[in-house]
Amino acid sequence: MKRLLALAAAAFISLPLTPAVALGGSPGAPGAGDPYFPDQGNGGYDAGHYDLALDYDPSSNVLTGVAAVTARATQALSRFDLDLVATLSVRSVTVDGRAAAFTRSGSELIVTPAATLASGRTFSVVVRYDGRPTYVLDPDGSRDGWIRTGDGVFNANEPQGAMTWYPGNHHMTDKATYRFAVTVPSTRVAVANGDLVSRTTAGGRTTYVWDAREPMASYLATVTIGKFRLTDTRVGGYRVITAVDPKLADKATDFAERHAPVLDYFSSLFGPYPFSSTGGIVDHAPNVGYALETQTRPIYPVAPSDSLLAHELAHQWFGDSVTPTLWRDIWLNEGFATYAEWLWLEKIGSRTVQTSFDGVYAKPADDEFWQTPTADPGDAAGLFHDPVYDRGAATLHVLRRTVGDEAFFTILRTWASEHRYGNADTAAFVALAERVSGKRLGPLFDAWLFQPGKPAL
Numbered sequence: 001m002k003r004l005l006a007l008a009a010a011a012f013i014s015l016p017l018t019p020a021v022a023l024g025g026s027p028g029a030p031g032a033g034d035p036y037f038p039d040q041g042n043g044g045y046d047a048g049h050y051d052l053a054l055d056y057d058p059s060s061n062v063l064t065g066v067a068a069v070t071a072r073a074t075q076a077l078s079r080f081d082l083d084l085v086a087t088l089s090v091r092s093v094t095v096d097g098r099a100a101a102f103t104r105s106g107s108e109l110i111v112t113p114a115a116t117l118a119s120g121r122t123f124s125v126v127v128r129y130d131g132r133p134t135y136v137l138d139p140d141g142s143r144d145g146w147i148r149t150g151d152g153v154f155n156a157n158e159p160q161g162a163m164t165w166y167p168g169n170h171h172m173t174d175k176a177t178y179r180f181a182v183t184v185p186s187t188r189v190a191v192a193n194g195d196l197v198s199r200t201t202a203g204g205r206t207t208y209v210w211d212a213r214e215p216m217a218s219y220l221a222t223v224t225i226g227k228f229r230l231t232d233t234r235v236g237g238y239r240v241i242t243a244v245d246p247k248l249a250d251k252a253t254d255f256a257e258r259h260a261p262v263l264d265y266f267s268s269l270f271g272p273y274p275f276s277s278t279g280g281i282v283d284h285a286p287n288v289g290y291a292l293e294t295q296t297r298p299i300y301p302v303a304p305s306d307s308l309l310a311h312e313l314a315h316q317w318f319g320d321s322v323t324p325t326l327w328r329d330i331w332l333n334e335g336f337a338t339y340a341e342w343l344w345l346e347k348i349g350s351r352t353v354q355t356s357f358d359g360v361y362a363k364p365a366d367d368e369f370w371q372t373p374t375a376d377p378g379d380a381a382g383l384f385h386d387p388v389y390d391r392g393a394a395t396l397h398v399l400r401r402t403v404g405d406e407a408f409f410t411i412l413r414t415w416a417s418e419h420r421y422g423n424a425d426t427a428a429f430v431a432l433a434e435r436v437s438g439k440r441l442g443p444l445f446d447a448w449l450f451q452p453g454k455p456a457l
């Protein structure tokens with residue numbers, strides 16, 4: 001177990017931290033070093049803020065964008081990459097207001113500033129681009145990114161979709177704050193993450209401005225567009241902003257009101273809700289096939305069930321505020337959110353956590369399900385397979401039964417607070433669980449997270 005994790009850490013840090021030896025600086029790495037998506041993200045800088053001005057016409061699918069990215073050089077930087085699909089045309093790039101040279105290579109937009117950027121320097125890169133965005137097909141056959149619907153766009157970006165609509169440092173280790181100004185025909189609504197700041201109409205077009213004030217991984221960003229009914233209310237202690245497709249209005253009548261009880265319960269277990277607003281987007285997108293925990297405002301392709309709503313809201317702590325460092329650690333998102341579903345179903349009297357666990361553990365030992373080690377599903381095609389969710393949740397339940405409720409929930413709360421708005425990996429979780437419980441948990445985690453086969457109880 002420790003050997004595997006040590007290798008993962010070494011593989012991760014070796015690429016982006018290439019020392020700047022040349023006087024003129026050196027190019028930033030083209031990827032963040034994630035073995036599942038080697039080209040995703042970039043080295044040499046740390047993005048701090050994205051200011052995205054997007055103009056979109058749903059009938060032609062033409063997107064015109066100006067992306068201003070504020071970043072800090074982490075090495076003397078002669079050149080750096082942003083991730084953007086080749087199907088979008090880049091019209092110009094400036095760095096600190098001066099024209100910069102750029103080329104394209106696959107989904108890398110390679111920018112050469114007029115002068116080398118000193119290590120530690122904060123700079124602003126502005127990219128003007130346009131085109132007709134589309135989704136990417138993921139290794140598991142699902143679509144993510146800019147997914148057109150009958151009235152606009154269903155925009156969910158895990159794991160690769162962010163590069164389909166804006167240039168950025170699209171690995172989850174580089175979190176940033178965001179401001180979105182999205183202009184659409186006034187018959188449409190543009191919904192993004194964070195707080196709705198303003199809505200201005202002129203000439204039949206409306207600009208929606210959204211501020212996401214807490215750091216966000218780019219796979220959790222969304223700009224979803226459609227004929228939505230938008231509500232912005234206070235429920236309990238929360239600012240709840242919801243967007244519901246009128247086609248689903250009768251199935252989502254109490255959608256806004258359903259958030260506060262779930263968030264209150266999870267706050268009592270996991271610590272304070274991490275973001276300044278909450279809510280969700282219910283879009284009519286029956287062919288998408290999944291919901292996503294887009295930060296502050298999950299997106300659903302149908303009206304969500306109680307368990308799905310709880311799952312996506314639990315992700316706000318586990319996945320959104322605390323984010324993995326590598327995609328192979330995705331059980332830290334999905335196992336935790338699935339366990340939170342089990343907790344919520346018990347809370348509302350639907351079924352006990354133990355019954356949920358027993359349902360998973362009942363799978364026979366020769367079932368394919370037990371062959372995937374939870375903490376490394378093998379490759380990008382296995383990211384969202386059942387073991388990541390259900391075996392991940394079962395791992396937490398076995399941990400809880402081993403250390404007791406008090407230590408278990410202290411572990412979850414400490415995880416959420418120590419890594420709030422940051423990134424952390426499986427090794428950090430194992431170390432925390434051992435530290436809080438005072439128990440040696442190596443054999444438990446090894447059997448449940450790292451070895452194929454059905455663990456004994």
Ligand SMILES: [Zn+2]
Pocket residue numbers: 293311315333334337
């Ligand atoms: Zn999930």
